[in-house]
Amino acid sequence: MNNSGVTVSDTFFKRYRELVRTEMLPYQWKVLNDEADITIERERDDASIPNEKSHAMENFRIAAGLSSGEHYGWVFQDSDVYKWLEAAAYSLKDHPDEALKKAADQVVELIGAAQEPDGYIGTYFTIMEPARRFKRLGESHELYCAGHLMEACVAYHAISPESKALSIARKLADCIDQSFGPEEGKIHGADGHEEIEIGLMRLYHTTGEERYLRLAEYFLEIRGQDPQFFARQYREDGGKPLIGGLESFSAAYLQAHRPVRQQDTAEGHAVRVVYLCTALADLAATKKDEGLRKTCETLWRNITERRMYITGGIGSTVRGEAFTADYDLPTDTMYCETCASIGLIFFARQMLRSGARGEYADIMERALYNTALSGMALDGKHFFYVNPLEAVPEKSRKDPGKSHVKCVRPEWLGCACCPPNLARLLSSVGDYIYTVSEQTILVNLFIQSELTCKTEQGGEVSVSLQTDYPKTGRILCTVSNQGKIPVRFGLRIPSWHDGIQGIVDGSAQEILNEDGFWYISLTPGEHRIEYTLELLPKRWYANAKVSDCVRRVSIARGPQIYCLEEADNGKDLHCLSVIQNAPLKYERREELLGGIGMIRTPGLRLLNRDEEAALYTDDPGALLTKTQELCFIPYYAWANRGENEMRVWVQEAPPS
């Protein structure tokens, strides 16, 4: 079977999709054109981060000869435009919009105009240093940008096949194919930031052109074969760095410390790792390469079982925005970049293609409902780069080691990778709900939607999924199998479930758990499946090896991690404790934060007996506790009520 289309009608995501269309895309369009009256903040206290303006569209106009001036911004500034275009394409598929279509058409035209005669696109190099093309790949992001261009063009081609988008992407891919590969005279290396591999795979899936598949494979396999590749290029280039400081990072920062098939831990820059893994898993599924699938599985396990925050955030340190060590998950200095969780969602989606394991979808859902969504304010116009597990405004202001831990989402960021990445994820969320293969349909996410599949025999299978999840866990699937043979229909059983019921065509069924899915064989005809997940507010505990979470709990309900916010609980959240075994009361608060669930529980507040208490005391009576009800809100909704403290992992106290 083939997935021939998903229409999303979900309540929870409708808000976001509308926000993308009505707010994010118009807003980001203005920003990229330097027409928004906003403050661009540096994502951390680093004076080298460009933050005067975006200039991304102007860079294209200059490269195209339509304007004059110098390139401004990061060497990878072009990718902001590509991600915007990709998001626009998804949104247009979902909802026609003439003004948006016109703007997107303009962007495609402009990219085409900025393309060099041999197919190369890269405004920094075209404008500023054409002679350094492909000479400093550890920093240049040329192929990273190319990959994003390919993704955007493939997406745009799907809704506008008459546009030049696909031919622009192919011409660029051909140019890269001429320059890289095992043949003598070509460059034997890859880009410092993975993404071209994803773009080429998508271009291959759309065009069927085997050269693109081979080139993606080449980039994946050459990586780390020569750990000195990037350093040697730096030496040979000898010029000034394109991104100051990057050259001091090790090969592992770029996942180039050893051949990819030999990598068994997630090392270096978190976004790079999950982009690498996404392409690897795509290739493994596409070529049915079991060895490669095992590499992906090993990296998946290392990330999700050793190096991931409970919010689905990854990247334990700001320096290099990187992974550190197993179980090293500091809750106050972490990075947890929005893009990294988005990449983890990409990775999970590809893993589901070659392995029907519910855990991939569990993690996808965890990252989506928590760190990805927390990357954006409820207004769609303010964005986090870093998604902390705890935040204290004064510490972020006064400790330069926490300058990246912002407590209010900025209007835009010096490095603006996250906002358009979120836009493209949210506008394409339908692509993550189902995994369709030969005779199986997996329901990964419980997002209200309609799916249509074509069977190999020319029949059609349609699925209608109705739910108000995660508000409740009631899911109604109506499946119309108009094919000739039964369809294997798999509903994910979340690993965290608190009770499940399944009724198929009116009769209650025993639910068998096969690697995290409940499979029902649906014969040709109409079927109605009532699937009910009980969603109870509850406590989560971390592995004892996670030092920052010892004797602390995290409160969650279904896929949503909850947090304490100062707005509901007062200052000094570190003084609050959840009481063991105390009831967690869940209530809907439709008037609050766009409609959320709130969890209340009796708790304790530690406090100094004396107002002017000493810094240290040997008197245990100097500290008191008083009872205080604690109010938790979903993590994604924090920081929408002004600057305040937030905390996910809360002390747990024994019952008194």
Added chain:
Amino acid sequence: MNNSGVTVSDTFFKRYRELVRTEMLPYQWKVLNDEADITIERERDDASIPNEKSHAMENFRIAAGLSSGEHYGWVFQDSDVYKWLEAAAYSLKDHPDEALKKAADQVVELIGAAQEPDGYIGTYFTIMEPARRFKRLGESHELYCAGHLMEACVAYHAISPESKALSIARKLADCIDQSFGPEEGKIHGADGHEEIEIGLMRLYHTTGEERYLRLAEYFLEIRGQDPQFFARQYREDGGKPLIGGLESFSAAYLQAHRPVRQQDTAEGHAVRVVYLCTALADLAATKKDEGLRKTCETLWRNITERRMYITGGIGSTVRGEAFTADYDLPTDTMYCETCASIGLIFFARQMLRSGARGEYADIMERALYNTALSGMALDGKHFFYVNPLEAVPEKSRKDPGKSHVKCVRPEWLGCACCPPNLARLLSSVGDYIYTVSEQTILVNLFIQSELTCKTEQGGEVSVSLQTDYPKTGRILCTVSNQGKIPVRFGLRIPSWHDGIQGIVDGSAQEILNEDGFWYISLTPGEHRIEYTLELLPKRWYANAKVSDCVRRVSIARGPQIYCLEEADNGKDLHCLSVIQNAPLKYERREELLGGIGMIRTPGLRLLNRDEEAALYTDDPGALLTKTQELCFIPYYAWANRGENEMRVWVQEAPPS
């Protein structure tokens, strides 16, 4: 009365003083001469830190025209030599040593030879950029080095009045006096790193030359009058930075954000702050300036009541080695530079001159017995720059945000300020034991020693203090008052005391606490005071506002903070808890770590029920606790048994 000499015969410090003489000074001499076969480590992962060699002595030889080549190392490399010379002077006073005297004489000669005709000394500028002298004071450390030279020369003059030391210092001070001051044509600013103020005050105390006092005062008062002074100098200089990155720091980093008398919180680089405060407090005591004393008191309170670790460490962040915010005392990313605690000791000593408050001496003792001593290995040849409250080797290796948190003391450091600073502190520890004023002698520290004072009437008062403190709290003072009037003899009552007894001339006394001292009036004649402090192992708690210490305890006995080390307790120290109310058993372990006290207590270890436990679980039964005896050793002695984990603040669990 005047203090006319202290002889230290203390058991605990004898080891250190011998170490300074027999190991540290000869070892450091070799290092400064590039003759030691050692590895110089960068104090953190920062490629700009020079670590090929010291070159400090060679810089002087080149500046003196005795050798050729370029300057190598930091712009403040000279200060390593000055601090070594100062330490050598103190050691020679204590213990004659011909070879050391010869080396020290050579150093004085060499410094004299490197002095320019107008008195200026600064090997970097003399060798490399004479035209930039005093042009970039925010980075140049020229007056910082000059201050250290003055301190060294004053110390050396005291044991070798025939040497040129004092005249070199005076000539340099005169040169600086010609260049700085309120007069037109002079520079209206101070050095970015305070120290000249301390040096000038000492030079004034030794020579009585009022100009030096006035110049010290000028530097203290001009600071922060024009917060743009340093930035303007950078602009006017326009050349390449002397220390890359420093110019991006704010004026507060250099305590230049406002006039010093208006500063009420400790801001910026911690060592700079306490050096500034030391000179301020010296000036306040010297001039009996009550306004200035209040400024010092305000800063003292802010540091010690809001921004100091329980170990006497200061500086909460590596970036800028700086203070951050009140109660922001992270235990795993802190700085706690050895030099900063040494500076806090200097500050306390000066505060005692104008205010007989036991708390100054309490903090002095806390910093001395904990963070200062932990700065050095028991062999005297390995040194910490950073003194963490917890350390986990893998985290230090894998998290670049913890690269400064070393778990093994390096042989030497790229920035080698701490080792010779420790050498000079330990060899002059006698100067901190007593505070002598008109008719009062304060005993600040319980270090076995003999003090001789001359009274204004020409009499002599001698004190013999016998103790094996901090092994026990038994202190015997024999005082011979050969003056004509009674002496007010003040014994410090530590704020943490666990019981005190005092017997004066055979009769037990009630102990009245006057601001942390017990005063006894000793009439002319001989007196015997038996003073006994009970030293019980006990728990310390932090103020509830210190988020990193919530529900954690620190174990201490007397002035010594204790810690858990992996060598005694196994890995994953974060899993260990002290049980509330459980007994703390103290025992001496003479065979261990040069002889230490060990504190044992029944504790708990949290562990995963399953070996391959999930990263997160909603099953509270997945975590177990088992009992484990915990063994604490004194903090100063950690990291002397190979690379391992350490932790000061330990979870506290309720009794089961």
